[in-house]
């Protein structure tokens with residue numbers, strides 16, 4: 001590469017990705033084919049509009065590529081209408097609201113601290129919470145959503161749309177019950193399946209397609225595609241409003257976006273083809289089997305998981321019993337080459353920047369071919385790291401916290417136990433090359 005500065009950083013990042021256990025549940029390793037499409041000449045093209053209705057010339061092949069991506073998604077998800085142009089998940093959700101709501105309408109979604117997403121009506125600091133009125137539901141003390149309470153809140157707040165989908169919820173959704181709640185108040189039903197798309201396609205999580213009106217998914221998580229998103233309108237949605245597909249398309253372009261990223265569209269098409277194979281179904285099944293073994297190992301080591309385990313690809317460790325913040329544990333795990341993220345736990349007494357938990361998952365390490373035996377080992381390493389740093393306490397005074405984190409980081413870098421785990425992690429990763 002001509003730019004030595006950037007190319008050396010990319011090489012270092014490639015090495016990092018291969019030598020760590022990548023356990024952030026929203027990340028994954030794409031195939032070479034997906035990366036080749038993302039880095040192809042398609043990035044040179046402008047294609048404002050939709051296939052066969054473009055504002056620029058020269059889109060003969062781009063039209064074919066986008067048609068293929070749409071057809072593959074329709075077939076795989078069994079939906080009548082697909083838009084593959086959203087730049088990412090957040091703009092895709094914005095497009096749904098733009099298409100179906102008016103400013104000031106009520107959006108009902110799960111609280112961020114309980115595992116919801118910013119775009120589901122998080123108050124004040126997001127567009128979804130500022131231009132719409134949020135009605136946020138929470139989880140119970142045990143970390144689970146109480147559907148009766150959700151039903152009551154819906155009747156009280158009369159949302160125009162109910163968003164079902166999360167970033168840190170380890171359990172399966174009862175899509176049928178959600179539809180009943182939506183119907184009871186005449187709300188649109190948006191299923192945001194960003195995290196679990198791969199599990200749905202792989203047949204290990206029930207699909208919302210028979211129940212939801214609109215489905216949004218990012219393409220870069222369990223689906224293992226490029227960074228992007230898709231919006232799908234179901235038969236239900238079209239029955240509710242025959243123009244819904246058209247409204248969604250118009251909201252994506254021209255309302256919110258300009259030209260689609262054709263290189264990403266091609267990579268999405270490739271990812272969808274890969275996801276339609278028996279090998280992908282086996283992958284999805286293994287993600288969940290791995291997550292269950294990892295969760296059990298962590299609990300056997302005395303750790304607390306929200307909802308006491310997992311049904312899907314992720315879990316949240318509640319560190320309140322250890323009295324250590326997620327920041328310290330996440331930093332210590334990174335020193336040991338295990339990459340997770342700090343995360344709030346249900347009813348977290350701490351602020352989001354110093355939350356009481358960590359979130360971790362198995363999609364990326366399962367892509368590398370790791371199985372139950374490795375999960376058992378990884379769970380033990382994680383428990384050892386947590387035990388090693390459990391004595392660190394976040395200073396009471398806010399002004400002291402920055403310096404405390406800095407000092408702790410330096411200490412963790414010198415910690416011998418973490419260094420030993422890191423050495424063993426690197427040995428393990430060498431046996432499971434990234435694709």
Ligand SMILES: Cc1ncc(COP(=O)(O)O)c(C=O)c1O
Pocket residue numbers: 026088089090091117119165166167192193194195218228
């Ligand atoms: C459930 C959910 N919705 C939406 C998004 C937003 O996607 P993006 O980060 O691509 O904007 C995410 C990403 O974390 C997500 O998990």
